[in-house]
Amino acid sequence: MERDLVIIGGGPAGLAAAIEAKKNGIDDILILERDKRLGGILQQCIHNGFGLHVFKEQLTGPEYAQRFIDEVEALGIDYKLETMVLHLSKDKRITALNPKDGLIEIKAKAIILAMGCRERTRGALNIPGSRPAGIFTAGSAQRFVNMEGYMVGKKVVILGSGDIGLIMARRMTLEGAEVKMVVEIMPYSTGLKRNIVQCLEDFDIPLLFNHTVTKIHGKHRVEGVTIARVNENKRPIEGTEKFVECDTLLLSVGLIPENELSREADIDINPITNGAYVSELMETSVEGIFACGNVVHVHDLVDYVTMESYLAGYGAAKYIKGERIKWEKIFKTIAMKGIRYVVPNFICPQNIREEVNFYMRVNDVYKNVYLVVRDKKGVIYKIKKNHVSPGEMERIKLSKEILQRVDEELVFELKEVEE
Amino acid sequence: MFDVIIVGAGIVGVSIARELSRYDLKCLVIEKSSDIANGSTKANSGILHAGYDAKEGTLKAKFNVLGSQMYEEICKELDVPYKRNGSLVLAFDDEDTKQIETLYERGLKNGVKELSIIDKNTLLSLEPNLQENVVGALYAKTAAIVSPFELAIALAENANENGVEFMLNTKVDKIYKEKDHFVIETNKGAFKSNYIVNAAGLFSDEINDMLGGEKFRIIPRRGEYCLFDKSSGNLVTRTIFQPPSKKGKGILVAPTVHGNLFVGPNAREIDIRDDVSTSREGIEEIIRGANRSVKNLNLRDIITSFAGVRATPSTGDFVINIPTKNAVNAAGIESPGLTAAPAIAPYVVSLLENQGLKLYKKANFINKRKNTKLFINMTEDEKRNALSVNSLYGRIICRCEHITEGDIVNAIKRPLGARTVDGVKKRVRAGMGRCQGGFCMPRVVEILSRELNVPMTEILKSEEGSYILTGRTK
Numbered sequence A: 001m002e003r004d005l006v007i008i009g010g011g012p013a014g015l016a017a018a019i020e021a022k023k024n025g026i027d028d029i030l031i032l033e034r035d036k037r038l039g040g041i042l043q044q045c046i047h048n049g050f051g052l053h054v055f056k057e058q059l060t061g062p063e064y065a066q067r068f069i070d071e072v073e074a075l076g077i078d079y080k081l082e083t084m085v086l087h088l089s090k091d092k093r094i095t096a097l098n099p100k101d102g103l104i105e106i107k108a109k110a111i112i113l114a115m116g117c118r119e120r121t122r123g124a125l126n127i128p129g130s131r132p133a134g135i136f137t138a139g140s141a142q143r144f145v146n147m148e149g150y151m152v153g154k155k156v157v158i159l160g161s162g163d164i165g166l167i168m169a170r171r172m173t174l175e176g177a178e179v180k181m182v183v184e185i186m187p188y189s190t191g192l193k194r195n196i197v198q199c200l201e202d203f204d205i206p207l208l209f210n211h212t213v214t215k216i217h218g219k220h221r222v223e224g225v226t227i228a229r230v231n232e233n234k235r236p237i238e239g240t241e242k243f244v245e246c247d248t249l250l251l252s253v254g255l256i257p258e259n260e261l262s263r264e265a266d267i268d269i270n271p272i273t274n275g276a277y278v279s280e281l282m283e284t285s286v287e288g289i290f291a292c293g294n295v296v297h298v299h300d301l302v303d304y305v306t307m308e309s310y311l312a313g314y315g316a317a318k319y320i321k322g323e324r325i326k327w328e329k330i331f332k333t334i335a336m337k338g339i340r341y342v343v344p345n346f347i348c349p350q351n352i353r354e355e356v357n358f359y360m361r362v363n364d365v366y367k368n369v370y371l372v373v374r375d376k377k378g379v380i381y382k383i384k385k386n387h388v389s390p391g392e393m394e395r396i397k398l399s400k401e402i403l404q405r406v407d408e409e410l411v412f413e414l415k416e417v418e419e
Numbered sequence B: 001m002f003d004v005i006i007v008g009a010g011i012v013g014v015s016i017a018r019e020l021s022r023y024d025l026k027c028l029v030i031e032k033s034s035d036i037a038n039g040s041t042k043a044n045s046g047i048l049h050a051g052y053d054a055k056e057g058t059l060k061a062k063f064n065v066l067g068s069q070m071y072e073e074i075c076k077e078l079d080v081p082y083k084r085n086g087s088l089v090l091a092f093d094d095e096d097t098k099q100i101e102t103l104y105e106r107g108l109k110n111g112v113k114e115l116s117i118i119d120k121n122t123l124l125s126l127e128p129n130l131q132e133n134v135v136g137a138l139y140a141k142t143a144a145i146v147s148p149f150e151l152a153i154a155l156a157e158n159a160n161e162n163g164v165e166f167m168l169n170t171k172v173d174k175i176y177k178e179k180d181h182f183v184i185e186t187n188k189g190a191f192k193s194n195y196i197v198n199a200a201g202l203f204s205d206e207i208n209d210m211l212g213g214e215k216f217r218i219i220p221r222r223g224e225y226c227l228f229d230k231s232s233g234n235l236v237t238r239t240i241f242q243p244p245s246k247k248g249k250g251i252l253v254a255p256t257v258h259g260n261l262f263v264g265p266n267a268r269e270i271d272i273r274d275d276v277s278t279s280r281e282g283i284e285e286i287i288r289g290a291n292r293s294v295k296n297l298n299l300r301d302i303i304t305s306f307a308g309v310r311a312t313p314s315t316g317d318f319v320i321n322i323p324t325k326n327a328v329n330a331a332g333i334e335s336p337g338l339t340a341a342p343a344i345a346p347y348v349v350s351l352l353e354n355q356g357l358k359l360y361k362k363a364n365f366i367n368k369r370k371n372t373k374l375f376i377n378m379t380e381d382e383k384r385n386a387l388s389v390n391s392l393y394g395r396i397i398c399r400c401e402h403i404t405e406g407d408i409v410n411a412i413k414r415p416l417g418a419r420t421v422d423g424v425k426k427r428v429r430a431g432m433g434r435c436q437g438g439f440c441m442p443r444v445v446e447i448l449s450r451e452l453n454v455p456m457t458e459i460l461k462s463e464e465g466s467y468i469l470t471g472r473t474k
């Protein structure tokens, strides 16, 4: 089969990319989604808080997704469900599998990667102890509770204060479980402030910073965990261990972009984000393969995913129509002091639509700093921030006009405010 | 009344079961755990040792060398992965060089073939990721790797296809003689048999006591491991040993048959025999050890850690003897027990025969298992065929290992099929990959519930008590 544009992943990123590509004149689009329905991870996020930026209203995950699904349907964009992409090659060949068509081979003119991410598991953390039932990633617990209608435990400890963990703390409490505590190894939360308030504080669930789970107990089912305070190097401090009785441990310890296919296609991956390096139009290092959403870097707000994905859809459309300018004069973005990473990573000014949104995360909590953007010649942009945290993504919008004048490189960094 | 009852469904018990299934006999395997291969056989290094380790003249040496020669054929018959990847014992100084020379001599005496000592340059050209301070190695080309639990399950399935019965979740509590047969009391009632085989691994001393055999003790020694993602899988191609020292055998760095990499095990005596928990110190110890052998070990690629327990016998050698009339011990089978098992099996059967068990070969013995190929391992044509008869092959359940719903349903429906989430994982690898079941576990629970026709809340991870769900939501 030959297709103009194939989008891998039918979550918010893939849907928005498809819509925008269609609106920019591409008709032959196919979305491949491995789940039974479109919408991705949003389908299991039945709480509020989506869409504030894009729709200026508070929607649940499924509601937010539905708006895009409806639009995809209205535009007549083709999709295949329960379809898992098994292989992806550099020359844009895809092998996929589903129960209806069996094995599918597709050659695409352009591809958009929108596979999202997966949760880090116990193994990746290497938590010592026994290996009983009752250890869940927050996402799989969420799936059981919200989509299947089953409870996963009665006395719960949550490791990691990521958003899914926080939301599950509230959900499990409302379902009658006792959530004993949330344990966070960092001195700050990686979740959104509003989730800490609405999901923990409102239910009197303690949040312990600088603590981690050092051991799991229980032969067949979890019977408890040992928690301990950690030092600056994140190592448990001897003598601070405490046993907490529980039957369930939920892990909300971060997400990893799902880039096995990208690696197979030889796409360059940024070791910091674990996602592809991308251009101003969200194009990866392999020409004609674009990427957007959590597969590029983990977002905390779906609204930003949507905006980024519109851009990828627009970029892919340009590429297919032969209007995407070959990268000649390009410059790189560089994350320096206090900034962990910036997306996008390289910019070809001629291709910029109107502006570029730069998304970044800081590497620690800082108070009273300037977020500074500069090139070889000097400061281009500067904004004062009272409080920045790795848990909240920062965004800076720069216009095409400014970016056309950038000399060689664009550096992002934090500067202390002098009093 | 059974002709033979085997206690224990580890690699030793199921190898004996399959051997007995060649004959016209009524046999039963009694296993206290919820599945085949949940003891030492589940968590070990999966290495088919060449046979230079054990002292000449010991049972370990004899059965190791024999067993290692038998496996290629057995794995072919049962359609389980087997890879002759070879092993290297590294030397870092003169002391070590003497050590590997001793091993070389011993290997020759034990009858190990294709054994050689290689110099630094040859070594580094074979394995470029070794540390630069190696000076040479003992190279054993006949060493191989297998997936121990897949192998044991295959042996059990095949024994079952040939008529051997299995009782799982059944613990032997007491054995006594009634007239000329044994009565074996369990939590699931009493069973009678004319002959009995003790293959109870970590608990084989207890069974020996029940049989009134000459006393020995099992000293449980735990070994911890870290398993790495497939992206680290080709750090080494051979199994890398360190030279044995007073402190033990050293830490291994080795590929698995499925393309992962593991490091471990250490060795610690423990109090509780089946305590397979891991410890921070243990994991740090094995990583430190592994770094002595290889450079570029990427700790970010660790996908899980686990531990296994060795059933070390107080006698120092495998305990294969006759504890009482009409019984045979195959006890204290520590390393290289996996390797030795196929050779131990016919020997145990001969000990039964010596005591009067009549062996008549079955005309219709089936030596091959059917319907075992995973979708991912099929050729393009096989895939299309499989899909045309069963659309469940079109639905991927385990994203990491590309395991389909068809594979999982097979694992449940096969003889002695999976009944638990871990049972599915052991048979078809769903949940073995980099996300460790994070994604597929809820779906595997659903499939088990549907295929076994039991409520989701009754699906277990592994043993009784390992429930996953606690009830419905409000």
Ligand SMILES: Cc1cc2nc3c(=O)[nH]c(=O)nc-3n(C[C@H](O)[C@H](O)[C@H](O)COP(=O)(O)OP(=O)(O)OC[C@H]3O[C@@H](n4cnc5c(N)ncnc54)[C@H](O)[C@@H]3O)c2cc1C
Binding pocket: B007, B008, B009, B010, B011, B012, B013, B030, B031, B032, B033, B036, B037, B038, B039, B040, B041, B042, B043, B044, B045, B046, B047, B048, B049, B170, B171, B172, B173, B199, B200, B201, B202, B203, B204, B222, B223, B224, B265, B308, B309, B310, B311, B330, B333, B334, B335, B336, B337, B338, B339, B340
């Ligand atoms: C860390 C480690 C690494 C190893 N590495 C290797 C290696 O690389 N190569 C190699 O060749 N060997 C290796 N071995 C050794 C190998 O794993 C063992 O020799 C082998 O698995 C022993 O098999 P088994 O059947 O005797 O014991 P097990 O697998 O323990 O089986 C015994 C079974 O008996 C059951 N049982 C016990 N008591 C009762 C009862 N009362 N009633 C009913 N059932 C009962 C148990 O539940 C268990 O399933 C290693 C071992 C360990 C622990």
